[in-house]
Structure formats: C-alpha cells, structure tokens
Amino acid sequence: MAEVMSARRLHGQALPYVVSHDPREPCAHCEVRGRSVCDAIPDRDLARLAAAAVTRDFPRGRVFIEEGQPAVDFFNMTAGTAKLFKMMPDGRQQIVGFAGAGHFLGLAVADNYAFSAQAVEPVRVCRFSRVKLQSVIHDFPALEQRLLETACNELVTAQETMLLLGRKSASERVASFLISWARVSGTCGHPRDRVHLPMTRADIADHLGLTIETVSRTLTRFRNEKRIRVNDASEITILDRAGLEALAAGE
Amino acid sequence: MAEVMSARRLHGQALPYVVSHDPREPCAHCEVRGRSVCDAIPDRDLARLAAAAVTRDFPRGRVFIEEGQPAVDFFNMTAGTAKLFKMMPDGRQQIVGFAGAGHFLGLAVADNYAFSAQAVEPVRVCRFSRVKLQSVIHDFPALEQRLLETACNELVTAQETMLLLGRKSASERVASFLISWARVSGTCGHPRDRVHLPMTRADIADHLGLTIETVSRTLTRFRNEKRIRVNDASEITILDRAGLEALAAGE
DNA sequence: GCGCGTCTTTGATCTGGATCAACCTTCCCG
DNA sequence: CGGGAAGGTTGATCCAGATCAAAGACGCGC
Known part of the structure; x- marks a missing residue:
C-alpha cells in the first residue's frame, strides 16, 4: 500500500500513485476509502459521493487552507502529507497536526477555518463543497456517525499533544x-x-x-x-x- | 442564571440551585438544557431522555472519571466546575480543560476514558449509561449532529490550547x-x-x-x-x- | 478565638532549552 | 559540474521560567 511512497525519495514532483482507475467511478477504486470517512457510504451510492467530490493536486509548499478564511470546502486527503498549523501575528507557528492519506480536513462547525494547511510533500485531495457534503450527510446518517468518531479520535490526539506540550x-x-x-x-x-x-x-x-x-x-x-x-x-x-x-x- | 453562583463565595458544600423542580420531569426544567446537547431533543420526547439519565452530586475534590477506565458512562454537567486532566507516571499533570455547566463529558469513541475528571467545586451531573445514550442517539439523529458540533468546538479550543502551550x-x-x-x-x-x-x-x-x-x-x-x-x-x-x-x- | 493545614506570595538561585553564530550537506538548476 | 539557496548540525552564550526556600493569608474544625 503506502510502501510505494518511501521506496525512493520522491522529493517533490510526481505523486506516487493514481487515485482513480476509472474516471467515472473514482470513489469505488479509491485506495484510501477504507481508511477514510467515505467507507460510511454503501457501494451502490458511491456515485452520489463521487458527484460531490473533485480531485485536486497540490505541490510541496502550497497552502491550500488558510486560517480565518470562510470554510467553503472540506477535503479528504488521498495522498501525501500536509501540516496543519496556527500562526501568531509575529510569525510564531504551532503545527497542531500532520495529516496523511485518509485524513478528513475541515472538521469545524464554525464558518471559518480554524487552522491553515500546507503540503509538506505533494498532496492529492478530494474536495467537497460544504453544501454538497451537507446534503450527502443528510442522506447518509452513517457518515455523520463516522465524522463524530473521527472528531473524537482527533480530540484524543489533541489531548495527548497538550500533555506533550505542557509537561x-x-x-x-x-x-x-x-x-x-x-x-x-x-x-x-x-x-x-x-x-x-x-x-x-x-x-x-x-x-x-x-x-x-x-x-x-x-x-x-x-x-x-x-x-x-x-x-x-x-x-x-x-x-x-x-x-x-x-x-x-x-x- | 449563573449569577446566582458567584454572588457570594460558597466555598464548598451546598450546590447553589436545584436542577429539577419536578422529579417526574427533570429535563423539562433543566437550567442548562439550552446550553447543552440536550436541546437537540424535542420537548415532547424529554421523558425519553430523562429516563436514561440519573442526577449525581460530587463534592469538591472528587474524581468522577478516571483515565484509562472503561467508558461505561457519559456525563452532562449541570452545575459546578470540573478539571479534565491527564497524568504521567511520575505525577506530572496536564489539565486539558475545565468543564462548566452544560459541558458534555466523555466524548470518546474508544472504550476507555482518555482523561480523568475531578470536581474543583461542588458538581452536579446527569449521568447516562453508554448503551442508553446510544439508543437515544439512534432515535434522535439531531442529537448526533449536536454532539458532532460539540466535538468540533472542543477541537478548535484544543488547537488554541496547543498554540498557547507550544508557542x-x-x-x-x-x-x-x-x-x-x-x-x-x-x-x-x-x-x-x-x-x-x-x-x-x-x-x-x-x-x-x-x-x-x-x-x-x-x-x-x-x-x-x-x-x-x-x-x-x-x-x-x-x-x-x-x-x-x-x-x-x-x- | 485558636491552631493547623492548605493555598498563595515573594525572594534567591539554577538550568533546560532558546538564541546567536558558524559551518556543513544536499539538491537544484543553469 | 559549479554555484547558490535551503535545510541541517554543532558550538558558545544567555535568559525565561523552574526549582528551592520561607514566610504570609485564608478557611475550617474544635
């Protein structure tokens, strides 16, 4: 699986594998589906999910979420690694986490992103607009349950990080x-x-x-x-x- | 509302107000309902919620959630303040947050609590067993949505705390x-x-x-x-x- | 009102990690 | 293949906050 990524240093340009084999059924063949919130959607409804998503690639260094901006999109990472960070006016920076394939980004009820995200190696994401994702959630309550589960896991990780940083x-x-x-x-x-x-x-x-x-x-x-x-x-x-x-x- | 609490120093024993006026309809008269996840349940179904809950009081200093123990209960704070903390083997401690009235405790998918909770002043809670709460959630998807919202807000707070502790x-x-x-x-x-x-x-x-x-x-x-x-x-x-x-x- | 334990404040000193300063290594890209 | 920028290592020094120490202040039980 992810073995492909580290065999050789691919310092930058090409993504190590393609995410969708058949452009008409991207979600059905998604390598990270099993690790992501998307596995809450049954196979027969994957087209519905795919219709709401757009694939995007970002090169190393690209900031693709900016703290404080209106949270119009959600992202599901399908390849690469991003750093999630908050910044102070004088440039001090705290990375609140690193996100890898399968990570759901943008869990925030608020109208604005709470952190920025920058690719630390080439990144591929599925992008969902807020409204489209909300309509998918409405039709598949299991997805909401999965998001709650994800949020709770992140909360536990955050608490461990607080212990680390504080003590x-x-x-x-x-x-x-x-x-x-x-x-x-x-x-x-x-x-x-x-x-x-x-x-x-x-x-x-x-x-x-x-x-x-x-x-x-x-x-x-x-x-x-x-x-x-x-x-x-x-x-x-x-x-x-x-x-x-x-x-x-x-x- | 919470004004009652601080007018005079009530350093310890008695809780400043009663939570339920009518023991048969505790949730209907709950002072913190509007601020808590419980307002996701419509009025006419409050009896259902009340049946799943038990009121408990804890004196100052009482540890009522222990990190690592099986997470059999969830709590909704209705009065007082608790500290939520993680501890290292040598006694170093990190308080990951303080919980006041309206705060939902135990958001964790895992089978064990991720932190301990101790009353820093007299505390009153509604206690729900995990299974009963899950059945209420099953019947009222709005509650799950409210829990997700809560979890996301806590995540944002946690990220701010990480910035504080790190930088x-x-x-x-x-x-x-x-x-x-x-x-x-x-x-x-x-x-x-x-x-x-x-x-x-x-x-x-x-x-x-x-x-x-x-x-x-x-x-x-x-x-x-x-x-x-x-x-x-x-x-x-x-x-x-x-x-x-x-x-x-x-x- | 007295005595004791807990919490808080204040002062003196110490130290882990920050800061400042070179230098080295890798990897681009022309 | 050569030069420059970005990232990484290592050394010398400094300082914010920890640690050690002691003396108030408060609250509680008797």
Whole structure:
C-alpha cells in the first residue's frame, strides 16, 4: 500500500500513485476509502459521493487552507502529507497536526477555518463543497456517525499533544513524536521501524514547541545512544523502540 | 442564571440551585438544557431522555472519571466546575480543560476514558449509561449532529490550547487564560469583568504548562500594571481587557 | 478565638532549552 | 559540474521560567 511512497525519495514532483482507475467511478477504486470517512457510504451510492467530490493536486509548499478564511470546502486527503498549523501575528507557528492519506480536513462547525494547511510533500485531495457534503450527510446518517468518531479520535490526539506540550521535556517530546509518527505513517496502522519524515526539522520543532536546534541535538543524542539510526535527513530507523516508548511515556 | 453562583463565595458544600423542580420531569426544567446537547431533543420526547439519565452530586475534590477506565458512562454537567486532566507516571499533570455547566463529558469513541475528571467545586451531573445514550442517539439523529458540533468546538479550543502551550510566553498564557475563562464562565457566553476562579493556582499552572510560582508572579505583575484587580485569591476583576486581549493574541 | 493545614506570595538561585553564530550537506538548476 | 539557496548540525552564550526556600493569608474544625 503506502510502501510505494518511501521506496525512493520522491522529493517533490510526481505523486506516487493514481487515485482513480476509472474516471467515472473514482470513489469505488479509491485506495484510501477504507481508511477514510467515505467507507460510511454503501457501494451502490458511491456515485452520489463521487458527484460531490473533485480531485485536486497540490505541490510541496502550497497552502491550500488558510486560517480565518470562510470554510467553503472540506477535503479528504488521498495522498501525501500536509501540516496543519496556527500562526501568531509575529510569525510564531504551532503545527497542531500532520495529516496523511485518509485524513478528513475541515472538521469545524464554525464558518471559518480554524487552522491553515500546507503540503509538506505533494498532496492529492478530494474536495467537497460544504453544501454538497451537507446534503450527502443528510442522506447518509452513517457518515455523520463516522465524522463524530473521527472528531473524537482527533480530540484524543489533541489531548495527548497538550500533555506533550505542557509537561514533557525536549527528549520526551521527540521520542513521543517518533513513536507516534511511526505508528500513524506505517502501513495501515502497523508500526514500522524505518520511518520516513517528509517534514523539515523546523516543522517538527513547530509541532513539538521546540527550536530546530533542540530537535537536531536531540536526534543526534538518540543516535549516539543507539536508540535510532539516521539514514538521511528525512529517514530514520528506530533501533530501540522499547526505550523510546518508555521515554515518551515519561518513565 | 449563573449569577446566582458567584454572588457570594460558597466555598464548598451546598450546590447553589436545584436542577429539577419536578422529579417526574427533570429535563423539562433543566437550567442548562439550552446550553447543552440536550436541546437537540424535542420537548415532547424529554421523558425519553430523562429516563436514561440519573442526577449525581460530587463534592469538591472528587474524581468522577478516571483515565484509562472503561467508558461505561457519559456525563452532562449541570452545575459546578470540573478539571479534565491527564497524568504521567511520575505525577506530572496536564489539565486539558475545565468543564462548566452544560459541558458534555466523555466524548470518546474508544472504550476507555482518555482523561480523568475531578470536581474543583461542588458538581452536579446527569449521568447516562453508554448503551442508553446510544439508543437515544439512534432515535434522535439531531442529537448526533449536536454532539458532532460539540466535538468540533472542543477541537478548535484544543488547537488554541496547543498554540498557547507550544508557542506563547508565560504572560501571554495567563492573559489568554483570563480572557477565555471570563468568556466561558460569563453568563451565557457574555464576558464579565469580575471573574471567579474556582480552581487553584496549581490547577491554572497545570493547565498552562507553567508552575504555581510563575502563575502567581504573573498575576502580581498584571496587578502592578493595573491590568487586573485581585479581589481575593479566587476572584479577579479585569481592568484592561483590551490590553490583556492584545497580550493574549501575541501582539 | 485558636491552631493547623492548605493555598498563595515573594525572594534567591539554577538550568533546560532558546538564541546567536558558524559551518556543513544536499539538491537544484543553469 | 559549479554555484547558490535551503535545510541541517554543532558550538558558545544567555535568559525565561523552574526549582528551592520561607514566610504570609485564608478557611475550617474544635
């Protein structure tokens, strides 16, 4: 599945796979359907869903959701990774999460987006207009249930991030990040020891409430302690998972 | 409405008002219904809701939800204030939020609670068993929509807290907390300048990722700068709202 | 009204991570 | 293949907030 993505560094241009095999039935062949809210729609009604969606590609660096703008569209990520962030007037930035394939973006009742989204590697999304999605929800209550489930899961993740940001030390933060990114970016939730990090050190720092320098120094220390191997800037291998997990938990 | 609560310091024992006037129709007379998810249920079906709920009182200090325990019940706060927190093995604590009247607790799809809840002043709740609530949801899809709305709002709040914890200075954190608590604890969302703080300095510190001493020093500084008046340990008056708001936003 | 425990404030000192400053490495792109 | 920009590492120094310490202030039970 997602294996395709990390075999070689595809630093930018081409998306690693096509999402729809048959342009008339895009949702039926969607690789991420099983991992996304869309699996709440029964097969026979997929055309209905497909009619409401438009596929869009964004290159690395493209901001495709801007905090504060009217929330006219919702997005379902089908490939790539985006960072979701809030920014302060003086440029300080907090990345509230990274979104990968299957992630639903725009969960907000309010009329404006609560965060911005930027592709950290080439991204493909399904875009739904707010009104069309609402009509699909109206016809398929199971989709609303699925969205509630998704929102609750994100809430749990957010609470873990608050614990991290409020109470963990720098090395506990980096260990927590490596473990959780390995879990979430692994194939279908199965953790892998080779972990691809499509985001920069600055992004990791802005997610963990640290500076670039501290992230870099902490990774170097983990390397010296034989907890990880740094294959190159954007790929590490976890050598001592148990140790990192213990550190992440604060034991 | 909530005015009753703060007129005098009721430091502990008695709850400030009764929730149900007629024990046979508790939900129909519930003071917090308009502010809670329960207003998704039409009047004529309130008996159905009431049958699924049990009223419970908890004294100050009582932990009524324990992180990690099976999530068998959901709660709707009808009076008082609770802190919602996660704890690390060595005792470090992060308060992920404070819940007041109208707040729905237990939004979690998972089988276990993601955080603990403790009353910081006497609390009254409506308790629903998971299964009963699910059957009510099944019959009233509007309730599910209301829960999704609630979850999304909490997600937005959580993202703001992440920005606070990851990137704001101590004084920006305290200013943000005062402004947002004034908003949320004010009557029906209207901010007031006299703000009652039922939680201790330790709780505020554990919410803001600071220490007791830093919170105390920052409040003293705000007092010296004439931004606030400290009426007593648990009540302050906002004197310079605009200044605090600007500080909170990081301008 | 007294004594005790809890909460809060204030002061002195310390330190983890930020900041400042090079330098190195990779990857474009012409 | 050479030059420049962006990203990453490493070292030296600094400082906001933590930690340590002690002394009020309040509230409660007797």
